Amino acid sequence: MDKKKLILKLNEIGAIKFGEFKLVTGIISPIYLTLRTIISYPDLMKAISEEIYNIAKDLKFDLIVGVPYTALPLATVISAMHDVPMIIRRKEMKDHGIQVPLEGVYKKGQTVLVIEDLITSGTSVFGTTEPIEKEGLKVTDVIVVLNREQGGKKLIEQRGYKLHSIFTMSDMVNTLLEEGKIDSATKNKVDEFIKANQF
Numbered sequence: 001m002d003k004k005k006l007i008l009k010l011n012e013i014g015a016i017k018f019g020e021f022k023l024v025t026g027i028i029s030p031i032y033l034t035l036r037t038i039i040s041y042p043d044l045m046k047a048i049s050e051e052i053y054n055i056a057k058d059l060k061f062d063l064i065v066g067v068p069y070t071a072l073p074l075a076t077v078i079s080a081m082h083d084v085p086m087i088i089r090r091k092e093m094k095d096h097g098i099q100v101p102l103e104g105v106y107k108k109g110q111t112v113l114v115i116e117d118l119i120t121s122g123t124s125v126f127g128t129t130e131p132i133e134k135e136g137l138k139v140t141d142v143i144v145v146l147n148r149e150q151g152g153k154k155l156i157e158q159r160g161y162k163l164h165s166i167f168t169m170s171d172m173v174n175t176l177l178e179e180g181k182i183d184s185a186t187k188n189k190v191d192e193f194i195k196a197n198q199f
Helices: 005-014 037-042 042-056 070-083 123-134 152-158 169-176 185-197
Strands: 015-021 028-033 063-066 086-089 111-119 139-149 162-168
Touching: 005 015, 005 042, 005 162, 005 169, 028 152, 028 169, 028 185, 037 042, 037 070, 042 070, 063 070, 063 185, 070 086, 070 111, 086 123, 111 123, 111 152, 111 185, 139 152, 139 169, 152 162, 162 169, 169 185
Parallel strands: 063 086, 063 111, 111 139, 139 162
Antiparallel strands: 015 028
């Protein structure tokens, strides 16, 4: 599925929303993408996972990890379809059993590819890279479905990681405008928001 079809399908299932949405960063956005919806659409989940893998296959890594929770299904599909070992970063530590920050089999010195649904400021990515690196693993690349173009790419790359994305916010709104799914006023509102809200 090409990038244009992917965006149109996400719009069709209601994963792209317009209105007023409070982001994790606290700012109010006129657009919101929720990839949690795709778990109910296996074909779309596979298509997005394949787009991620198309980027990943040219990179060097030993393991993959999906940032909890939205990117976990994507990492799982890639792991199962392409025989790529996966680890899971625990979002909450258990108060029983073996208390470990990462689940799965790994050894120090291995390189982990981080997969995320989208980035705004990049903080969600750091919440995953930090415990991974504390365990003696390396992170060199991060792949996201959507780069919101609000400065997250710059902040991630300042930490020494290379960011790759399937599409940007501009790609998304331009496609929706071209296909008559939104009007120019909506596109302009999103463009102005991106310019005014940089990290």
